[in-house]
Amino acid sequence: MKQTLAQKAIGAALIHDWNLALKLNQELLKIEPQDVDSLNRLSKANFELNNHTKAKTITKKVLKIDPLNSIAIRAIEKYASTGDRKQNNEENNISPGNNYQYFIEESGKTKTISLLHLGDLKTVLGLDCGYEAQIKPALHRVSICTQEGVYIGRLPDDLAARLIQLMRDGCCYQAYIKATGKKEVIVFIREVSKSDKCAKIISFPRV
Known part of the structure; x- marks a missing residue:
């Protein structure tokens, strides 16, 4: 069940269905609350839905569990520069839906x-x-x-x-x-x- 839910959560993120991704990762965390992959995906979904404070809180939780988690470290850096990046995207007419930053990395996968x-x-x-x-x-x-x-x-x-x-x-x-x-x-x-x-x-x- 967990593997199927994880695949669905990844699929939702790949098509930028962030509401579905949010729901699926929340379900995964009911099964395994400390799963850093699900937490990283949940953080990403919250960020894309403009729940930035929630996204940062979740990423900080990941870093407490795994201080060297590269995905969480990059996420914190990204969240810190959100304002500048948003402005640059608007100035350069970059569409977030077509930006490679929306690919979600999973260690080993x-x-x-x-x-x-x-x-x-x-x-x-x-x-x-x-x-x-x-x-x-x-x-x-x-x-x-x-x-x-x-x-x-x-x-x-x-x-x-x-x-x-x-x-x-x-x-x-x-x-x-x-x-x-x-x-x-x-x-x-x-x-x-x-x-x-x-x-x-x-x-x-x-x-």
Whole structure:
């Protein structure tokens, strides 16, 4: 039940349904009140719903449980600069719904990485932030493609080798475009589910 609720909470955040994300993470915390992943997501949902004081309080709670939690540390820094960031976004006409800052990181379950050997420039520059791409594993490589199967780029060999094995063992992942440029595409990869065989394996261990 907890895993299903967590997946739904993550999904709600990815589509920016913050009211649903708030409700789902509150349900998760009834099951495990000290779960820092749920607390971080709840803080994020409150922040996006303009409950800034509540968001800060929740993040401070995370830091009491886990003082080195990188997500909470970054959140506190972000909350401290909220006024300046909001002003900059308005001046530059940046849409929050399309901003990569809205991707939620989870320790061991997410990875942000630059692709190698990029595909056609027109394809790359036509990608929007938040676009869900396909992950296509092969024998020794993992390509990232559009939903139509058009090649975008590929993962570094070390990460590709790890994901190929994990996917063979039953793990599932999603990839989203986080940022693009003429010479760079950054993707955000999230673990969606694990098989029993991989239950104790961390998808993206900290190096």
